[in-house]
Amino acid sequence: MSAQDDLYRKAVNEYGAALERLARAYEAGPEDRRDLLQEIHIALWRSFTGFDERCSLRTWAYRVAHNIAVTHICRSRKTKKLNLLSIEELEESEKPAASQSVAMAVESQLLLRQLYEFIQRLNPPDRQIITLYLEGLDAASIGEITGISPGYAATKIHRIKRILAERFRSGGNDDNR
Amino acid sequence: MTTDNGSDTVRALWQKQRGSSFLMEPEEIQKRLSRVQANLRDVRIAIYALCPAMAIWFAYQLTFTTQAIIMRVGLLLLVLGLSFWVGQFWLDNRDRRKALMKSDAAGQTSCLEFYRAEMVRRRNFNRGGWFWSRLLALYAGLFFTAWEPLRGSDAAPRTISLLMVFILAAVTVWGSYRYARKFQQKIDDIDAMQGANRAGGVP
Secondary structure, eight states: OOHHHHHHHHHHHHHHHHHHHHHHHHOOSHHHHHHHHHHHHHHHHHHGGGOOSSSOHHHHHHHHHHHHHHHHHHHOHHHHHSOOBOHHHHHHHSOOOOOOOHHHHHHOHHHHHHHHHHHHTBOHHHHHHHHHHHTTOOHHHHHHHHSOOHHHHHHHHHHHHHHHHHHSSSSSOGGGO | OOHHHHHHHHHHHHHHOOOOOOOOOHHHHHHHHHHHHHHHHHHHHHHHHHHHHHHHHHHHHHHHSOOOHHHHHHHHHHHHHHHHHHHHHHHHHHHHHHHHHOTTHHHHSOHHHHHHHHHHHHHHHTSSHHHHHHHHHHHHHHHHHHHTTTTSSOHHHHHHHHHHHHHHHHHHHHHHHHHHHHHHHHHHHHHHHHHHHHHTSOO
16 A cells, blocks of 8 residues: 555544535535545545645645635535625624523534534635634644634634624524524 | 633534545545546547637638638638637646646645635636637627628628627626626735735734
């Protein structure tokens, strides 16, 4: 087995689940999501011919995945019809729903569905920041992957935290808006 | 509940989602890549065959048949328009091949740079020299070529035909520039983000 194959398997073992969540954040339909996931895996395997370990495997895998996902949605006819917004525009345009208990929300699949719907309406740069934040990355790592400064990433994360806390602690009152 | 508690709950919920352990074997990836490349080759062959064949046919009409001067101009423009089209396709294809060869570009380039490059490519396709050369040559070619055959007919069909060429050209320009403006707006947003990066603030 070549080094390229080894690196690919290692990346998929460690970040495979994150790649699937990422694909879902970009594509709502199961068929399109599967196509995107396959594209990401192919690109990831091919990319390892040039992996020089100047960045971590995680940074590399996330960069490849996000870059391929962005190219994919740019090609998509469905995305062309959507007016993608920044996180600030979405925050201003919609007010959060009244909250219910956290326990209810945590158990609710509805909350996750709403979260994906929310992410899918964001423009690519903000979508990348929010998904990386949700994956547990800090501002410095997000900056390294996306190319924004850690300070800018930190400010965005602050906004994202506020939105998530206000908007998604309820179990599904978003539809009443 | 503090902001951190709320967002941490959502973050934990997000990370709890398990994937389907999707994995593609390297052999399967190679097979799929070969299939994709074969499909692309078929499209390339079709375009490389069709456009030059049409250009040759118009060139034959121009060179070996007796035509009115206005129609000769039209035929010449059509030959040029089709050649521009093949040229643009060739350049686009060359860029794609380069990108394919540089398979690690998606890992080497930051997301913001990658997205910007994609937007620039899309903007340039919808405006600029190649767009205008192709458009002017093809539509003016159609206009002049249709002029002479319609001379003998009634005024109404000729006017309608020529009007349609104009409307079609106008709609193409309007649509393409509308797209180009959208892409330019996205590029400006990215540049503002990068400017804020350098300044250390937030736009």
